[in-house]
Amino acid sequence: MRKELTVLAASAVLLGATALPATAIPPLPMDATITTNPDGTVLLNADTDPVRPVNTTPQPSTTPRPPRNTSSSSGTGTRPTKTKAQVREEMSSQIRLTKPKIGASPCTTDTGACEATVGVPVWLWVDEGDGQLPSDSATASAGPFTISAKAEVVQVKWSLGDGQSTVCSGTGKAFEPSDGWSTPDCGFAKGWTKPGTYTLTATYVWRVTWTGDETGTTTQAMSSTRDVTVGELQSVVTDH
Incomplete structure (x- = not known):
């Protein structure tokens, strides 16, 4: 019970007496953990390599374009001859x-x-x-x-x-x-x-x-x- 009270107290200290607006509090990483030291202090452990933001800028396609069709309508691959x-x-x-x-x-x-x-x-x-x-x-x-x-x-x-x-x-x-x-x-x-x-x-x-x-x-x-x-x-x- 004393450990839980210590955790709650530590959380209050971290958040401050006046609660920040919900939009100003960054979400905790999914892999964050809270541990309590023997002396009663609380530690917040999170991944030190945050997830990189996803680049939403369209990137040029690296897929090679098919070669341009230069064949004539007759399918011979040459320009039509003169009449x-x-x-x-x-x-x-x-x-x-x-x-x-x-x-x-x-x-x-x-x-x-x-x-x-x-x-x-x-x-x-x-x-x-x-x-x-x-x-x-x-x-x-x-x-x-x-x-x-x-x-x-x-x-x-x-x-x-x-x-x-x-x-x-x-x-x-x-x-x-x-x-x-x-x-x-x-x-x-x-x-x-x-x-x-x-x-x-x-x-x-x-x-x-x-x-x-x-x-x-x-x-x-x-x-x-x-x-x-x-x-x-x-x-x-x-x-x-």
């Missing part, structure tokens, strides 16, 4: 279809202007007039498809702008002063028939042919123009 139409478009973009550079006897003046005379032969040519018409080629491949194309000028169409026109199969021959009034290889033997200002037009007719995984042929016209002023031949009367 034939896309390969043809890529190949076509590499083909260069040029316009003709007009050469004409009325445009050989020192000023660079095009001046002609009614009834005088008109010589016509393109580029350098060396007989070599332009051409180009290209090839494009993607996946299982390969398409090649060849482009070439097959005709040169000429118009004087007054209703007269002609078609030449070559470049024509550049005019030389020694040619005089001779008939041109490509052109008009009598030129314009009336004075005025006309639009001289040269048109390349390009033929493009596809071979390989897609075949076909198409034509494309590319034109250039020059303005020509046509006057009448003036006669000179002299006194004898």
Whole structure:
């Protein structure tokens, strides 16, 4: 009985004369024990390694993520290849279809202007007039498809702008002063028939042919123009 009274007295001393609010008294550890010494003092024994608080902060997952799926819808593991139409478009973009550079006897003046005379032969040519018409080629491949194309000028169409026109199969021959009034290889033997200002037009007719995984042929016209002023031949009367 004396030991129990001593324990109660010791507890009162520990808690103090005025009781603390319930929220201010920390709970005793579950493994705490109370012992009484032979001299009547009371000892409170508890675990000296208190339980560590649980860390509630979310931690990054250490589980490795599955590898990203890079396979195509076909399950082959590669990106889908281009279609034939896309390969043809890529190949076509590499083909260069040029316009003709007009050469004409009325445009050989020192000023660079095009001046002609009614009834005088008109010589016509393109580029350098060396007989070599332009051409180009290209090839494009993607996946299982390969398409090649060849482009070439097959005709040169000429118009004087007054209703007269002609078609030449070559470049024509550049005019030389020694040619005089001779008939041109490509052109008009009598030129314009009336004075005025006309639009001289040269048109390349390009033929493009596809071979390989897609075949076909198409034509494309590319034109250039020059303005020509046509006057009448003036006669000179002299006194004898």
